[in-house]
Amino acid sequence: MSEVVQVGTPSAAGRPVAVRDTKALVAKSLKRRYAAERRFRLYGVAAIAFAGFCVAVLFVTIFSNGYTAFWQTNIRLDVTLYPQDIDPQGDRSPKALSTANYQKLIKQAFGDLFPDVQNRREKRKLFDMISPGATFVIRDMVLKDPGLIGKRVQISVPLSDDIDQFAKGFIKAETPESERRVKDAQIDWFQRLKDRDLVVTEFNSTFFTAGDSREPELAGILGAIMGSVFTMIVTLAISFPLAVGASIYLEEFAPKNKWTQLIEVNINNLAAVPSIVFGLLGLAVFLNFFNLPRSAPLVGGMVLALMTLPTIIIAARAALKAVPPSIREAALGMGASPVQVVFHHVLPLSMPGILTGTIIGMAQALGETAPLLMIGMVAFIVDIPGSPVDPATVMPVQIYLWSDSPERAFVERTSAAIMVLLCFLIVMNALAVVLRKKFERRW
């Protein structure tokens, strides 16, 4: 009762109460408060608009630079597969078929289109217009069906990257001849081919089915994609169970003392270690000590797993912490053992958070190049890796290598590769959203 007396009559405390116009004061301060709120909203909208603009510029740039890479200028050639050139012995042995001089056939077929070109130098210029990959097209055809030998076949072979760039308009005829890679004569021949309706623009399937190459028109992203896929599988297989196990132990079972505190600080610091340091660690431990294969996705995945671990551990611990204690108490009160509490209740409830952290970590790992530098994955590798121990490179490395190449045609391929990488990231993030929604539970 004594409290009520004090509140009811302030004057009883012996303090005179000044008369204020509270209403006016509040109205005045309200105006200021609303203004502050409006300003804050404005900052937010402006920031989002600016960010959106930047993203739009980025995407438009990449897309406008890169979409042409998905098309390739080809030429339709009628090639006669003379048996005496392909298989002089006539035994149709695979060795003979795969080592035959197909280039001669191509040159013959292409040269027949321009009977007026006789000069050796001119001829060389002429044959430069066709990609060296054309011979592989015929070889693969013959190897697949030796019955074609002796027949005349129509094939579509890629033109060289310079002609392709000219056809796409990136090399302009107005540029002085000495400053462009496509000579006047070649422009003239190309025009003649076009007039005879032999030039076709086709979907560049090579880009998605081939490994890297020195010739842009033969270079593809599949090798890098497979390298990335193997690397990511290894990374996920190592880092996810390790990180979840570590965070469960630290969060639910480990005693809280200075040792665990030290470990916690170290984990948080590890997340901020420059990624190349992990590469050095991988070089010293995995390659030099354990003698694991160089340039292999296995080692790359292990190094990236080390780099990803702290990210997942931090996210997983936060997710485990966010599970309300009432759920733990309920399970403990039912007589569940601590392990049952974790695996029946806490872990399923924290899965959305853990998965989000994992995907963030994986996306980070997918875009990483520096640690791979140290273990030999920043390399020119033509073959498409078939297993995690084959030499391989990964997508960001491929992008870096192409962006460094002088050929004009690699510019568009760089952008195209970035598009592919972005697609993978978008798919991964979409997957994260879907998984989160699937596992999400209310309490």
Next chain:
Amino acid sequence: MDMTNVATEMTDAAPHLPSHGHSQAAGEPKFVTRGVTVHYGEKQALFGIDLDINTNEVTALIGPSGCGKSTYLRCLNRMNDTIPICRVGGSIELDGENILAKEVDVVHLRARVGMVFQKPNPFPKSIYENVCYGPRIHGIASGKDDLDEIVERSLERAGLWKEVKDRLMEPGTGLSGGQQQRLCIARAIAVDPEVILMDEPCSALDPIATAKIEELIDELRENYTIVIVTHSMQQAARVSQRTAFFHLGDLIEHGDTDQIFTKPKNEKTQDYITGRFG
């Protein structure tokens, strides 16, 4: 007698599920606690509590906030073990066995001494999963049919069966607060414990839901020993046979509820139950 009652009686008689409550006569001590002390780090929360809790009776623990009644309650199934800095001393005997002894298995103890918490905390799973969780982890049920039966009987006893029988597979968190708390009670009795501890089970509920729970507690007394912590004197008077009054970590007074509320021996108890403090 309707069909559901028949089913209940039949399952009651099932040999694999002995109802512990019937083995002792009402009024005999289930828990005998002597000199129970609890320290949270340096701070002492309980100063030697001597209290007997009788079989098949409802014992109410009352007292102002921070008086140690919840701490005492949580000693009875060793839930305080989950707090690293918490130390419990003295002796707590359940049917003559000191449950504070190191060799006592807390998992087994908690199967015998169930608990219902202040805030309804059903697992974010289906109603069915909630109830069958205990029987499942303890391996009580012998098969799917048996499990179904236990779930039905538990929900029946908790007075929830009629309301949820058509939506057993819907999440338990989708129920109303009072239903959730009854689901938690059903979950606790599904393992057929001897004692049920209730930590302010009605403090988050509206009066109608509270009335239902109180009614339920009264029914459960037939089969279980119940200890309930409550802030409501009326509730203690309504549901309990015995009442213990805690103040600042000490047990001030305990005895029959009628006696405590009509002629308390201690002045502090008198002050508290008449609302002069707390």
